Amino acid sequence: MNQRLSSPSLPLAFFVGLLLATLALSAHAGPAQNQAPAHAPAGVLVPVDAKTDATWLTKARVAYPLDRCPVCDDKIEATASSNVPEYIYRVAGKPDRLVRFCNDAECVPSFKKDPDKYLQMTEETAATKTPVPSK
Numbered sequence: 147m148n149q150r151l152s153s154p155s156l157p158l159a160f161f162v163g164l165l166l167a168t169l170a171l172s173a174h175a176g177p178a179q180n181q182a183p184a185h186a187p188a189g190v191l192v193p194v195d196a197k198t199d200a201t202w203l204t205k206a207r208v209a210y211p212l213d214r215c216p217v218c219d220d221k222i223e224a225t226a227s228s229n230v231p232e233y234i235y236r237v238a239g240k241p242d243r244l245v246r247f248c249n250d251a252e253c254v255p256s257f258k259k260d261p262d263k264y265l266q267m268t269e270e271t272a273a274t275k276t277p278v279p280s281k
């Protein structure tokens with residue numbers, strides 16, 4: 147009688163032990179995975195304003211490779227620069243980058259959702275437009 151009651155407790159103890167060991171292992175593995183994030187640190191989009199470094203801004207405008215909005219691909223009229231929403235995309239440890247949009251209300255929120263995607267498109271477009279150095 148006693149044996150029939152006590153025998154089921156042995157597998158139960160085994161499974162509880164296994165469960166605890168699994169939990170301990172997964173808890174240990176969790177932080178290790180977080181140490182290598184798949185995504186780069188998120189940047190912030192800062193509007194160009196009176197506090198923006200004018201020297202930097204002038205250079206960035208001259209060097210800016212696109213005449214189109216990186217989000218919707220609408221053409222941006224370079225001559226109407228005062229009407230173009232300009233932003234600085236700022237990531238810690240990286241140089242600031244100028245970004246121009248055609249439309250504050252529509253394209254800026256889209257950019258913020260996935261800045262890496264649009265910045266990559268910007269770079270790819272710039273690469274195709276930049277003539278090969280003939281040195």
Ligand SMILES: [Zn+2]
Nearest residue numbers: 215218248253
């Ligand atoms: Zn746009």
